[in-house]
Amino acid sequence: MNSFATQQDGVFKSVCSLDCPDQCGLLVHKKDGKIVKVQGDPDHPVTQGNICNKVRNMAERIYDEKRLSVPLKRVGKKGEAAFEPISWEEAISTISARWKRLIAEEGVESILPYSFYGNMGKLTAEGMDRRFFHRLGASQLERTICSKAGSEGYKYTMGVSAGTDPEETIHTKLFIFWGINAVSTNMHQITLAQKARKNGAKIVVLDVHKNQTGRLADWFIPIRPGTDGALALGIMHILFKENMHDEAFLSEYTVGSEELRDHVKQYTPENVSFITGISAEDIYQLARMYGETSPSFIRIGNGLQHHDNGGMIVRTIACLPAVTGQWLQLGGGAIKHNSGILEYNSRALQRPDLLKSRTPRSFNMNQLGRTLLETDPPVRSLYIYGTNPAVVTPEANKVREGLMREDLFVVVHDLFLTETAKYADIILPATSAFENLDFYTSYWHHYIQLQQPVIERYGESKPNTEVFRLLAEAMGFEDQELKDSDDELIRQALDHPDNPYLEGLNYEDLIQHSFIKAKRDKPLFPGKLPTPSGKIELYSDIMKKDGFPPVPTHIPLAEDEDYPLMYVPGPNHNFLNSTFSNNAKHIKLEKEPKLFMNTQDAKERGIEDGERVLIWNSRGECELTVSVGEQVLPGVTVSQGLWADEPNKKQLVNSLTPDRLSDMGGGATFFSGKVQVEKITNTSV
């Protein structure tokens, strides 16, 4: 295919590769072969030319002087970050020789890939890598760190990761942003809500922190962490009691409405108030607002499911639009994720058949520390790409302790010398998404998009797909599947007769148009859902079989350690998880990591606004600057951002987070941990 990379000047269509629901259409401006400007593509129907500051400043990252340009090998002690340049030949042969020895001596399952979606491109994040590791037969990774609990919960109710088309929400009259900081994390849903607001729509935000999103709401409702399921049940209690439910929808499209109706009788507004910290009057008001306004739309966030009970919370909230029949209204319903709409042919791309009859052991990525420190027989080699576990993974101190193991052979493929790469034996330089061919499917809007290379590769960097082809060759694998070109991979992935939403889609059209919408003549309703009953399951037999209550139920958070304050360390506005935390411009915009604390909690500890505080539990400790006020409820603390290490600063928030797994899908419980906070009187604490 034609590549724009060799063209020196011009404006080229592109797509944002970051793990963000908006997946914006971009225009990349080039002069003398280099990117001089990144802007939004005004032709993109959803993102319409607006992009965030992070990506407007993307050229700073692409040409950051700290970017890796050649492979490196470790010359100092583990974790000391002393490296020396080597050739690609040496890098690949070092890895393959070490792996061949490990396979002979300890078996292939001593090797573990560790990856996530630093670049959301399908070929990059789940393409040739999967083929390679399937063929190898290495230990497998359960990629559960982001949204797995909520997605499983949603599927128990709806059967599929799909909901409202966000473009239709301009017709919505009531938006509930529930556990999502959308101003920072889904800005175009806010733009759509603001448009609807001009026609009288109201915005309600339910969060544990009155952040940017809470501040723009018509009504901000603070809630105690991990209690949203109880609130949803309290709302259902009132909807049924006051006849605001949609009997016709319930009988046509759901199973279990009678059981649900009986079950929610116990969730009186008074009981729910006690659990959530929201007054009974407010619960009534919210339920009536929801029951009486149509179309109403719930944007279910990721934050509320990073809890011990996160799966059940999302399963429960997902029942609300069914009780009110909102799925039949244009702009009504809910979105957790829309990834099911654009489901491509993952079997063809990832080729699980290359495993043959082998069933390797698997590890949950949220428990990397334990995996490295406690597994027997041990993991002896980690191949890390598209993720930065020394910063983003729970119990990060344990992760780092594991990475320090002398007998662990660590390879890291990244664009930068991340905190994780500092522990590597071999580092491989990665291309940026602008240097690759790939395709992208949003998990919020309904467009599939193509990225053609728009710039030449930086230094000697290589895309993930090419590195895995090289590794396959070095391991002596002759399979054609491990030689397919990126073009061929795209064709195979797009050929998916089982997904009616992608009917007729082909690569040539995508090359011509850059973005194509999934077929919209097939809405969810009327239609048969992929649940066992084919309907929305308010009562679920499979949940019962899986050991859960079959009707939505409030399940309190697990007992964390005995510390007085809940701790919710979320992402921030100017980074994308830990991406950009090493880029000067983005750090400047974000200033410094802060801890938000209620006035009452601060007063009890003699802490004043702007002071440095120590946050600690048995897992670790952090030092942040405190912001005292009413942004959080008493008993709750919040920080924002996954910050890079800086000399003499303890700002690794994941040193404090638990590596317990959530109720469903083995998800992460970042926000269910507890801490103590105290004033730092002596900076050398």
Ligand SMILES: Nc1nc2c(c(=O)[nH]1)N[C@H]1C(S)=C(S)[C@@H](COP(=O)(O)OP(=O)(O)OC[C@H]3O[C@@H](n4cnc5c(=O)[nH]c(N)nc54)[C@H](O)[C@@H]3O)O[C@H]1N2
């Ligand atoms: N700017 C920016 N954008 C991003 C990211 C980023 O790092 N920065 N990360 C991307 C990724 S990978 C993801 S998964 C998404 C995440 O984006 P979101 O879906 O917005 O999820 P979070 O920001 O983790 O949490 C959202 C909100 O949930 C609140 N919260 C925490 N616990 C609870 C609770 O128990 N109940 C309620 N009601 N609220 C609670 C937090 O205070 C926070 O305001 O954003 C993506 N977009």
Ligand SMILES: Nc1nc2c(c(=O)[nH]1)N[C@H]1C(S)=C(S)[C@@H](COP(=O)(O)OP(=O)(O)OC[C@H]3O[C@@H](n4cnc5c(=O)[nH]c(N)nc54)[C@H](O)[C@@H]3O)O[C@H]1N2
């Ligand atoms: N405390 C706390 N921790 C969290 C969260 C939270 O809210 N609070 N959020 C969690 C969530 S939702 C998520 S999704 C995870 C995300 O965590 P990660 O998946 O680690 O995401 P990033 O921090 O963005 O790191 C991505 C890395 O991939 C690299 N990369 C980018 N493109 C490529 C490529 O093409 N090839 C290769 N080889 N590398 C590439 C980037 O340079 C970057 O170093 O973090 C989780 N951690």
Ligand code: SF4
């Ligand atoms: S990070 Fe999100 S909002 Fe920013 S350009 Fe990318 S897709 Fe758009």
Ligand SMILES: [Mo]
């Ligand atoms: Mo995520």
